[in-house]
Amino acid sequence: MIPRFISQEALKEWVEHLITQFSVYAPVQEKGDYDFAKIAHAEEIAFDFDRTRMSIKGFFLKPEEKLMSASASKGDPVASSPDTSKRIIFGARPCDITALNLTDNVFVKDFYDPYYMKRRQSTIIIGIRCTEKCRTCFCGTMDSNNPLTGYDIMLTEMDTGEILIQAGSDNGEKLFRGSRHLTRQSSEEDQSLILKTFKKITETFTPDIPTTGLKAIIDLGRTEFLWKKYEKICLSCGQCVFVCPTCWCFDVKEIVGADETDFGNLDKTARIRRWASCLYKDYHTVSGGHIFMPTVASRLENYYKHKLRGIPEKFGVWGCVGCGRCVSTCPVGIDIRESLKELTGD
Amino acid sequence: MSEKPRVGIFGMTSCYGCQLEIINLEENILRLLDHVNISYWRLALETPSDPKNLDIAIIEGSASNQEEIEELREIRQNSKIVITIGACAALGGVQGMRNLMNNERVMSAAYSNLSGVRATEVKAIHEVIKVDYAVRGCPINKEEFAAAILHLLAGTQPPAWNMPVCNECKIKGNECFFERKKPLPHYQSRVCLGPISEAGCGARCPSNGMPCDGCRGWTEDAHVKQWIKEGLERNQTIEDLAMLVHRYSGGTKDSEIAKE
Numbered sequence: 001m002i003p004r005f006i007s008q009e010a011l012k013e014w015v016e017h018l019i020t021q022f023s024v025y026a027p028v029q030e031k032g033d034y035d036f037a038k039i040a041h042a043e044e045i046a047f048d049f050d051r052t053r054m055s056i057k058g059f060f061l062k063p064e065e066k067l068m069s070a071s072a073s074k075g076d077p078v079a080s081s082p083d084t085s086k087r088i089i090f091g092a093r094p095c096d097i098t099a100l101n102l103t104d105n106v107f108v109k110d111f112y113d114p115y116y117m118k119r120r121q122s123t124i125i126i127g128i129r130c131t132e133k134c135r136t137c138f139c140g141t142m143d144s145n146n147p148l149t150g151y152d153i154m155l156t157e158m159d160t161g162e163i164l165i166q167a168g169s170d171n172g173e174k175l176f177r178g179s180r181h182l183t184r185q186s187s188e189e190d191q192s193l194i195l196k197t198f199k200k201i202t203e204t205f206t207p208d209i210p211t212t213g214l215k216a217i218i219d220l221g222r223t224e225f226l227w228k229k230y231e232k233i234c235l236s237c238g239q240c241v242f243v244c245p246t247c248w249c250f251d252v253k254e255i256v257g258a259d260e261t262d263f264g265n266l267d268k269t270a271r272i273r274r275w276a277s278c279l280y281k282d283y284h285t286v287s288g289g290h291i292f293m294p295t296v297a298s299r300l301e302n303y304y305k306h307k308l309r310g311i312p313e314k315f316g317v318w319g320c321v322g323c324g325r326c327v328s329t330c331p332v333g334i335d336i337r338e339s340l341k342e343l344t345g346d
Numbered sequence: 347m348s349e350k351p352r353v354g355i356f357g358m359t360s361c362y363g364c365q366l367e368i369i370n371l372e373e374n375i376l377r378l379l380d381h382v383n384i385s386y387w388r389l390a391l392e393t394p395s396d397p398k399n400l401d402i403a404i405i406e407g408s409a410s411n412q413e414e415i416e417e418l419r420e421i422r423q424n425s426k427i428v429i430t431i432g433a434c435a436a437l438g439g440v441q442g443m444r445n446l447m448n449n450e451r452v453m454s455a456a457y458s459n460l461s462g463v464r465a466t467e468v469k470a471i472h473e474v475i476k477v478d479y480a481v482r483g484c485p486i487n488k489e490e491f492a493a494a495i496l497h498l499l500a501g502t503q504p505p506a507w508n509m510p511v512c513n514e515c516k517i518k519g520n521e522c523f524f525e526r527k528k529p530l531p532h533y534q535s536r537v538c539l540g541p542i543s544e545a546g547c548g549a550r551c552p553s554n555g556m557p558c559d560g561c562r563g564w565t566e567d568a569h570v571k572q573w574i575k576e577g578l579e580r581n582q583t584i585e586d587l588a589m590l591v592h593r594y595s596g597g598t599k600d601s602e603i604a605k606e
Contacts, residue, residue, distance in 0.1 A: 031521040032521065033521065035519070053519075053521075054516075054519060058519075063516075063517035063518075063519070064517055072500065232572070233569075233572050234569065234572075235510075235541040235542060235568075235569045235572055235573060235576075236510070236541075236565075236567055236569065237510050237512040237524075237540070237541035237542075238509065238510065238512055238513055238516075239512050239516060239522065239541075242512070242513070242516035242517070243516070253505060254502070255493070255505075256493075256496050256497050256500040256502055257492075257493065257496035257497075257500070263374045263377050263492070264374065264377030264378060264380060264381065264492075264496065266381070266496060266499055266500045274517060275513070275516070275517055276513075277509070277513065280508065280509045280510075280513075281508065281566060281567050282506075282508035282509050285508070296567070296569075328525060328526075329522060329525060330526065331522075331524040331525065331526055331541055331576055332526070332572060332576055333526045
């Protein structure tokens with residue numbers, strides 16, 4: 001699709017139109033922060049949002065979900081089927097989309113996870129490009145502010161206030177069928193406007209933390225000082241993990257008598273999956289009581305190295321997308337941007 | 347199952363609120379009774395009952411006098427499995443704060459005549475007898491209690507929660523009460539104990555707009571000193587913070603931390 005333009009007013013009208021066909025989730029202002037919620041009207045959208053409290057990973061990897069149920073005596077496993085009604089996430093930020101692309105590598109390519117995949121396939125993603133840095137952003141450094149795939153539509157606000165529409169998939173293009181009258185075609189005169197806006201965005205998101213020598217520094221093992229320093233203050237609350245768009249670890253529990261409608265029936269069992277955190281001792285404890293990573297320092301080292309060393313080697317991209325949610329949620333003020341600077345000696 | 351397991355429910359020093367929570371299971375109690383016989387329950391049984399030869403003993407409350415210590419030893423001898431319910435049983439409870447204070451002052455503030463008072467140091471149940479499993483919380487979460495019983499009946503381990511409340515709080519998508527740069531809302535005079543307190547309650551308080559109270563006790567590797575430092579940075583006094591960390595577990599562990 002050749003990029004088109006839409007005015008801010010018409011965009012709201014278009015969203016109203018989408019709401020009649022799909023469940024639409026968009027950032028709304030809630031409890032002093034922004035969060036994704038199902039909306040009934042375009043007015044509810046907080047268009048001035050920088051980023052949401054939680055990333056969009058929870059739409060695909062549910063915080064808590066039943067994977068299957070079974071009978072204790074007969075077996076009969078029945079897999080749960082996730083809700084696959086078509087839905088739209090409106091307003092995903094580029095860093096979240098980059099994270100989602102990385103998540104696909106793990107949950108689709110490495111191991112096929114039907115629960116994740118079904119939700120992924122039934123979700124249309126409309127991204128909104130950032131034109132300014134947010135509270136804790138360092139996505140320029142982590143090369144995540146310009147995802148090339150992973151979205152169906154990408155919206156970019158121009159200097160003039162008009163919004164540029166780029167389709168990223170056939171599904172995205174289809175969304176504008178029947179609503180073309182709300183948009184206008186781009187002409188040659190728009191070219192300079194588009195270039196000007198994108199140039200400004202590129203300048204805004206120029207990498208500002210050095211990462212070139214990071215691999216060598218981590219491989220040399222000169223990182224101990226940092227984990228030891230953080231160990232003294234980290235509460236092991238695990239919040240950084242839950243807000244992180246690229247933390248996917250989960251825990252699986254078997255539950256007995258799990259049927260709410262048939263309380264006390266011991267024959268009914270269920271398998272529950274819920275978010276877990278590698279910063280908990282429990283996560284590293286195995287049968288017999290052995291703990292693979294007994295110290296907070298070793299767990300922090302694992303957390304950072306996974307993002308800055310492990311994922312880059314395996315998938316060719318950073319395992320951190322620079323959204324900085326961990327920075328604002330950390331109760332003791334551990335700041336990954338400072339960690340990077342300390343590691344690279346800046 | 348040839349014969350249904352025999353269950354006894356006992357109350358030590360406590361408000362009996364956890365036993366009330368069991369009653370609050372309402373019709374689901376009848377479904378539990380499909381699986382067990384309750385042979386002793388002073389709070390809820392009308393007929394005289396028998397606290398002997400039990401398969402499961404369920405104990406609420408802390409040991410606060412010599413009679414209770416002796417009763418507990420008897421219960422242990424008469425039961426195969428001992429489960430405690432509630433914060434008092436697991437940690438000493440609110441009355442455990444007494445251990446940190448001048449005992450005589452506390453006593454004379456509560457009673458005009460001390461001649462009949464036989465209170466000893468407050469002890470959690472596991473400090474007196476061996477406890478096999480603890481359902482924590484003030485009060486207990488009745489669903490969690492029912493789940494623990496069902497797991498035992500099915501011959502499997504009841505769920506364990508070796509993680510902080512932050513886990514469940516984030517799963518619920520709650521606003522964080524402990525973010526660093528955020529000023530405390532005017533109604534919030536205290537800080538959240540979530541990061542150092544054990545989960546399992548479903549983040550009950552934060553989900554209802556209140557910071558965590560830490561009623562389930564600390565996590566295994568709780569970093570209490572750092573939590574206190576963070577509290578001080580949030581303009582709390584050391585006395586208030588010490589009271590918070592000792593509200594439920596004052597008498598039973600690490601009271602020296604308050605001194606720092």
